[in-house]
Amino acid sequence: MSRMEFMQGNTACAEGALAAGCTFFGGYPITPSTEVAEHMALKLPKRGGVFIQMEDEIASIAAAIGASWTGARAMTATSGPGFSLMMENIGYAVMTETPCVIVNIQRGGPSTGQPTRAAQGDMLQCRFGSHGDYGIIAVCPASVQEMFDLTAEAFNLADRYRVPAFVMSDEIVGHMRERVMLADTVETTPRRPLSPGRLPFEPGEDGVPGFPEFGRGHAAHVTGLTHDERGYPDATDHAAHEKLVRRLYQKIESARREIADYEVTNPDAEVVFVTYGPPARTVWQVMHDLSDPAIGHLRLRLVWPFPEFALAAFPDAKVFLMPELNMGQISREVERHVDVPVVSLPKLGGELHTPAELKRALEVHR
Amino acid sequence: MRHEVRFSGFGGQGIILSVVVLGRAAALYDGKHAVQTQVYGPEARGGASMGQVIIDDEPILFPEVTDPDIFVIMSQQGFLKYGQDAPPDAVMLIDSGLVHASPGCRCYGIPATEEAKTTLGRDIVANIVMLGALVAVTGLVSREAIEKAVLDSVPKGTEALNVRALKRGFELGEGVI
Numbered sequence: 001m002s003r004m005e006f007m008q009g010n011t012a013c014a015e016g017a018l019a020a021g022c023t024f025f026g027g028y029p030i031t032p033s034t035e036v037a038e039h040m041a042l043k044l045p046k047r048g049g050v051f052i053q054m055e056d057e058i059a060s061i062a063a064a065i066g067a068s069w070t071g072a073r074a075m076t077a078t079s080g081p082g083f084s085l086m087m088e089n090i091g092y093a094v095m096t097e098t099p100c101v102i103v104n105i106q107r108g109g110p111s112t113g114q115p116t117r118a119a120q121g122d123m124l125q126c127r128f129g130s131h132g133d134y135g136i137i138a139v140c141p142a143s144v145q146e147m148f149d150l151t152a153e154a155f156n157l158a159d160r161y162r163v164p165a166f167v168m169s170d171e172i173v174g175h176m177r178e179r180v181m182l183a184d185t186v187e188t189t190p191r192r193p194l195s196p197g198r199l200p201f202e203p204g205e206d207g208v209p210g211f212p213e214f215g216r217g218h219a220a221h222v223t224g225l226t227h228d229e230r231g232y233p234d235a236t237d238h239a240a241h242e243k244l245v246r247r248l249y250q251k252i253e254s255a256r257r258e259i260a261d262y263e264v265t266n267p268d269a270e271v272v273f274v275t276y277g278p279p280a281r282t283v284w285q286v287m288h289d290l291s292d293p294a295i296g297h298l299r300l301r302l303v304w305p306f307p308e309f310a311l312a313a314f315p316d317a318k319v320f321l322m323p324e325l326n327m328g329q330i331s332r333e334v335e336r337h338v339d340v341p342v343v344s345l346p347k348l349g350g351e352l353h354t355p356a357e358l359k360r361a362l363e364v365h366r
Numbered sequence: 367m368r369h370e371v372r373f374s375g376f377g378g379q380g381i382i383l384s385v386v387v388l389g390r391a392a393a394l395y396d397g398k399h400a401v402q403t404q405v406y407g408p409e410a411r412g413g414a415s416m417g418q419v420i421i422d423d424e425p426i427l428f429p430e431v432t433d434p435d436i437f438v439i440m441s442q443q444g445f446l447k448y449g450q451d452a453p454p455d456a457v458m459l460i461d462s463g464l465v466h467a468s469p470g471c472r473c474y475g476i477p478a479t480e481e482a483k484t485t486l487g488r489d490i491v492a493n494i495v496m497l498g499a500l501v502a503v504t505g506l507v508s509r510e511a512i513e514k515a516v517l518d519s520v521p522k523g524t525e526a527l528n529v530r531a532l533k534r535g536f537e538l539g540e541g542v543i
Contacts, residue, residue, distance in 0.1 A: 006390040177402040285428035
């Protein structure tokens with residue numbers, strides 16, 4: 001049975017994880033993400049799950065990775081400095097193809113920066129922050145309801161593609177309270193088990209191997225070293241390395257149409273906003289106030305893998321405007337896929353662009 | 367109609383709880399829309415506390431408060447920091463025992479902390495008295511909705527006290543309009 005609540009974004013994120021069947025949370029408290037951990041600490045033990053406060057964020061993501069190998073839906077949540085600490089083990093999760101969900105309630109950086117203020121400054125870090133080439137999946141909620149819905153979806157995507165999935169939220173959505181419909185359970189895509197006779201890192205046609213859970217009779221070797229399909233290190237053979245890394249990259253990039261999640265408003269528009277996360281709400285307000293079909297909006301609920309084909313939904317676009325709570329991190333991604341100008345509208349300091357600011361930008365750039 | 371409500375006071379008065387209760391009343395029991403936000407920093411403990419809630423009949427797109435039109439002020443510092451620039455068409459309720467102010471807008475003095483202490487015997491419910499007065503003065507949410515939201519939000523065993531505080535707030539609010 002579903003129930004309606006008036007709830008904070010971070011709490012809704014935890015509820016989304018629980019509804020998706022998350023049974024393990026390893027974390028270390030940090031503003032502005034702590035309420036995610038608090039709610040999991042409250043709820044998980046009563047459901048037979050495990051909450052563990054680790055000694056730091058390096059251990060937190062390591063614990064989530066370990067739990068995932070037992071078959072658990074596992075997660076951690078952090079912000080700013082904690083996210084930076086997780087980077088090495090995020091690469092380990094990528095290399096070992098370990099499904100897990102990493103929530104980042106983004107705050108102002110660099111360094112300790114603004115613990116209590118919002119930012120979207122980690123959008124490239126979540127994609128590229130660990131060394132080496134790889135692909136990941138990242139969703140960006142714009143409301144408390146989406147904190148619930150997209151966190152649950154992140155678990156499905158992580159399991160489907162055996163990859164870390166990021167909930168790239170921020171202090172604004174994490175801390176605001178809104179009405180939210182909490183479903184008791186949500187649609188879940190179970191992890192594909194390892195088929196009999198297949199090797200633990202032998203990919204299916206989609207590039208994703210079946211998953212050999214610990215304790216289910218499989219013998220698998222799990223290593224961050226370049227490995228063969230048995231999982232054994234093979235760290236000097238150039239062909240083995242190229243084959244593996246290309247697959248880790250391609251299993252995500254080649255599925256980006258299937259993974260994509262976005263909304264198109266006014267496809268005939270000549271000036272088009274592109275947003276993800278809460279700047280979408282300022283654009284909604286502007287479009288509501290002006291009610292002008294010449295203004296379009298591409299709202300990305302999922303930023304990585306980047307759905308460049310969605311930009312083609314606006315064939316008449318003469319300019320793309322990108323309000324972001326950073327110095328223009330995703331605007332460059334848009335720029336490399338379109339032939340018309342892309343105007344970055346950066347905002348730092350923790351507040352959203354106001355509707356008046358975006359209306360002024362429209363006057364200047366249309 | 368969009369209303370932006372700002373509560374301020376000092377840490378410990380239940381300022382944040384008040385806006386959460388108000389948002390809850392609107393969003394869950396009055397069929398309206400509400401977004402509650404708060405401003406806090408690492409240094410704020412014990413200092414001025416401020417919480418805000420937007421209430422609208424329509425879905426709330428832009429979620430931040432830019433032009434608050436309803437103020438509830440429960441400390442002098444809160445008035446200086448968050449209340450004294452209230453626009454002329456705003457409505458302000460002040461805790462008259464704690465705040466000395468004559469803002470340039472419609473302003474009602476409610477002796478909430480005094481009433482909580484003397485009539486109700488617990489000054490901790492002063493914020494609930496203020497909530498009651500606010501609802502009586504502005505009609506922002508229904509009395510039924512605010513009562514349900516208060517009951518959802520207060521600790522077990524304190525329900526009767528809080529409902530008394532709320533109703534005393536209704537009376538004080540009726541008395542000033």
